[in-house]
Amino acid sequence: MLKDETSVVSRRLHDGLQLFVTRLMARSILTADEQQAVLSLPARPITVRAKQDFVHEGEDNAHCSLIASGLVGRFRQLRSGTRQITAFHIPGDMADLSSIVRPVGIGGLHALTEVTVLRVPHEAIRSVAARYPAVAEAFWRDCMLDAAILMQWVVNVGRRDARARLAHLFCEMSIRYGIDRGMLTAYDFPVTQEQLGEAVALTAVHVNRSLKALREEKLISIGSGRVIIHDWDQLTKLGAFDSGYLIDDTLPVRKKRLLGGE
Amino acid sequence: MLKDETSVVSRRLHDGLQLFVTRLMARSILTADEQQAVLSLPARPITVRAKQDFVHEGEDNAHCSLIASGLVGRFRQLRSGTRQITAFHIPGDMADLSSIVRPVGIGGLHALTEVTVLRVPHEAIRSVAARYPAVAEAFWRDCMLDAAILMQWVVNVGRRDARARLAHLFCEMSIRYGIDRGMLTAYDFPVTQEQLGEAVALTAVHVNRSLKALREEKLISIGSGRVIIHDWDQLTKLGAFDSGYLIDDTLPVRKKRLLGGE
DNA sequence: CGGACTATTGATTTGCGTCAAAGATTGTGG
DNA sequence: CCACAATCTTTGACGCAAATCAATAGTCCG
Numbered sequence: 001m002l003k004d005e006t007s008v009v010s011r012r013l014h015d016g017l018q019l020f021v022t023r024l025m026a027r028s029i030l031t032a033d034e035q036q037a038v039l040s041l042p043a044r045p046i047t048v049r050a051k052q053d054f055v056h057e058g059e060d061n062a063h064c065s066l067i068a069s070g071l072v073g074r075f076r077q078l079r080s081g082t083r084q085i086t087a088f089h090i091p092g093d094m095a096d097l098s099s100i101v102r103p104v105g106i107g108g109l110h111a112l113t114e115v116t117v118l119r120v121p122h123e124a125i126r127s128v129a130a131r132y133p134a135v136a137e138a139f140w141r142d143c144m145l146d147a148a149i150l151m152q153w154v155v156n157v158g159r160r161d162a163r164a165r166l167a168h169l170f171c172e173m174s175i176r177y178g179i180d181r182g183m184l185t186a187y188d189f190p191v192t193q194e195q196l197g198e199a200v201a202l203t204a205v206h207v208n209r210s211l212k213a214l215r216e217e218k219l220i221s222i223g224s225g226r227v228i229i230h231d232w233d234q235l236t237k238l239g240a241f242d243s244g245y246l247i248d249d250t251l252p253v254r255k256k257r258l259l260g261g262e
Numbered sequence: 263m264l265k266d267e268t269s270v271v272s273r274r275l276h277d278g279l280q281l282f283v284t285r286l287m288a289r290s291i292l293t294a295d296e297q298q299a300v301l302s303l304p305a306r307p308i309t310v311r312a313k314q315d316f317v318h319e320g321e322d323n324a325h326c327s328l329i330a331s332g333l334v335g336r337f338r339q340l341r342s343g344t345r346q347i348t349a350f351h352i353p354g355d356m357a358d359l360s361s362i363v364r365p366v367g368i369g370g371l372h373a374l375t376e377v378t379v380l381r382v383p384h385e386a387i388r389s390v391a392a393r394y395p396a397v398a399e400a401f402w403r404d405c406m407l408d409a410a411i412l413m414q415w416v417v418n419v420g421r422r423d424a425r426a427r428l429a430h431l432f433c434e435m436s437i438r439y440g441i442d443r444g445m446l447t448a449y450d451f452p453v454t455q456e457q458l459g460e461a462v463a464l465t466a467v468h469v470n471r472s473l474k475a476l477r478e479e480k481l482i483s484i485g486s487g488r489v490i491i492h493d494w495d496q497l498t499k500l501g502a503f504d505s506g507y508l509i510d511d512t513l514p515v516r517k518k519r520l521l522g523g524e
Numbered sequence: 525c526g527g528a529c530t531a532t533t534g535a536t537t538t539g540c541g542t543c544a545a546a547g548a549t550t551g552t553g554g
Numbered sequence: 555c556c557a558c559a560a561t562c563t564t565t566g567a568c569g570c571a572a573a574t575c576a577a578t579a580g581t582c583c584g
Contacts (some may be wrong), residue, residue, distance in 0.1 A: 027364075058506070076417050078502060084417045101403040101520070102289075105410030105507035126520045133395060136521065141363040141404045147409040148367030154412060155338050155346045158419040158463030162540075191560060201420030206540055208564060224549090225565095240340055244320070245367030258363070258388045259398065424572070454530065468572055470532060485531095486581095 005064050013043050016068035016118045019092035026179055026250045027145065028138035029257040038135060040104050043118040048111040055096060055109035063119040065095045070115030071190055075198070076107045085199040086150065088112075088191075089178060098143045100125055133260035141249075149243045157201045160240065162210040167201040168237030170220060170227055175246045183243075185232060190225030275305050278330035278380045281354035288441055288512045289407070290400035291519040299390050300397060304379035308371040317358060324395035325381040327357045332377030333452055337460070338369040347461040348412065350374075350453075352438060360405045362387055373450050395522035403511075410507045419463045422502065424472040427462040429501030432482060432489055437508045445505075447494060452487030 017039050024038070043066065048054045055065060057077065065072075067089050074087040076097060086107060089095040096106055100122060129136035131243065145241070149172065156168050170189075178184035193211065194204040214220050219235045221228040229235055236242075248254060279301050286292065286300070305328065310316045317327055319338065327334075336349040336357060348369060351357040358368055362384060389498050391398035425495050432451075440446035455473065456466040464472070476482050483490040483496045491497055496509065498504075510516060 015359040078421055082421060084420045086413050086416050098406045101399060102511055120295040130521045137363060143406060144360045144364040147412060150412045151348050152411060153416050154348050154419060157416060159340055159344060159348045203541055248366040249364055259392045465573060
């Protein structure tokens with residue numbers, strides 16, 4: 001019994017870590033040894049119920065959070081209580097990887113659905129990074145993708161109207177969900193309109209009206225936690241979406257390995 | 263004559279690189295050797311006239327741009343021609359350091375004033391990072407500060423009204439300009455109201471009106487490229503500014519060295 | 525001195541927020 | 555498995571912060 005349980009747990013760990021390795025290898029070149037080192041990272045799985053904050057802003061955290069299943073939002077909260085979501089994290093994302101080098105200024109993490117998180121001790125990540133420079137580089141690169149997405153969010157919130165903001169977000173998530181399977185025209189995205197508003201800086205009411213417009217223009221369907229894109233061309237046009245910032249560095253020519261020899 | 267010229271140039275190089283090393287050492291611990299390695303980076307100084315783009319989005323760049331003097335804006339341009347500034351870079355900043363690991367998705371660089379840029383070949387930076395893991399770590403950490411600022415910009419543009427956005431920006435720049443001299447209540451910030459608008463996502467007209475309000479409230483003076491903060495407490499309150507995300511990791515307790523031994 | 529930005533101010537419009545209330549869905553305990 | 559509560563979605567009426575349009579003053583620089 002106990003043995004079975006143990007193997008179920010270790011299977012779950014391996015699956016989650018494998019997702020992460022796959023994610024890293026979309027943009028970085030890692031040897032079999034290096035992959036194995038990441039896969040062997042110690043991790044403690046925890047289950048977080050929907051609507052729970054599980055990493056709190058400003059708290060000194062000794063772990064990174066690898067999302068194994070579910071959807072999480074990274075956010076900053078203002079004194080007024082209103083939140084700005086600054087990223088969505090999907091399975092395979094190490095949501096707060098940057099805390100390895102900089103524990104401050106990342107904001108909190110909120111479970112938008114029930115979520116399985118693999119908690120990986122900072123110490124372990126640091127020691128793998130120290131032993132394998134190419135892994136450290138892959139971590140760094142992963143953080144910079146996150147930053148590139150963030151830059152787009154500034155543009156999105158700063159320069160686009162309501163429909164375009166939503167369109168851009170749906171395009172982003174489509175590419176990210178499909179990164180190792182090609183672009184997806186349908187994907188689960190279990191967020192409320194309130195939460196969409198927290199991400200694109202609109203009220204829930206206006207999100208509702210804008211979604212209605214997008215539906216009437218036959219660009220998307222959205223409901224029951226699922227997005228279906230009916231007209232990718234028009235949607236990207238409306239959202240002024242150019243996938244380059246997400247995928248250009250996954251092209252074989254672009255994959256680089258700078259540190260840790262050849 | 264030639265010798266004099268050469269020494270003037272090499273002095274200028276050294277000064278610029280020294281700024282960068284000082285910047286890194288505010289948050290990272292580097293040995294004398296490591297500092298020297300960064301200081302010895304090859305760099306070619308170029309002068310960029312005001313209002314010139316000197317790094318273009320999507321261009322494959324083989325250099326990083328260390329700002330030695332002047333003020334630069336990082337931006338993304340929409341098809342309509344409107345721009346969103348996503349960061350201001352001041353002397354000592356390696357504006358596009360992230361291109362070392364990820365050449366895409368950083369946007370362009372625009373000289374807001376006449377600027378001296380030290381162009382440092384990617385190759386040289388990579389080789390220093392490969393030889394000294396602690397330097398690579400310092401680079402990574404520097405990039406994550408940039409990302410933390412970016413997160414604040416999302417919040418700023420998404421969740422604050424015009425006066426608060428400007429207030430927050432003035433607070434950010436005050437801390438950043440004064441990072442090794444303590445917080446500054448007056449600093450040069452030679453941007454037009456148009457450019458302020460491109461940064462905080464407002465029109466120039468509305469920036470003008472909002473600045474007028476801030477002046478009338480006696481919070482700041484602004485004009486001829488200089489910002490004077492009269493009431494720091496009120497300004498931070500209005501902008502909901504908390505400097506933690508900028509400076510917490512410069513506290514001695516927080517400074518870390520993870521890679522490259524002790 | 526003249527031409528080109530840059531700042532300032534006014535009048536008007538508009539996209540989005542706010543307030544409110546009625547449906548639709550989801551989840552939960554009996 | 556149903557009932558009822560809680561949450562989420564949808565729609566309407568109205569208000570407001572910021573955009574837009576437009577015109578006049580500075581200000582900088584060759």
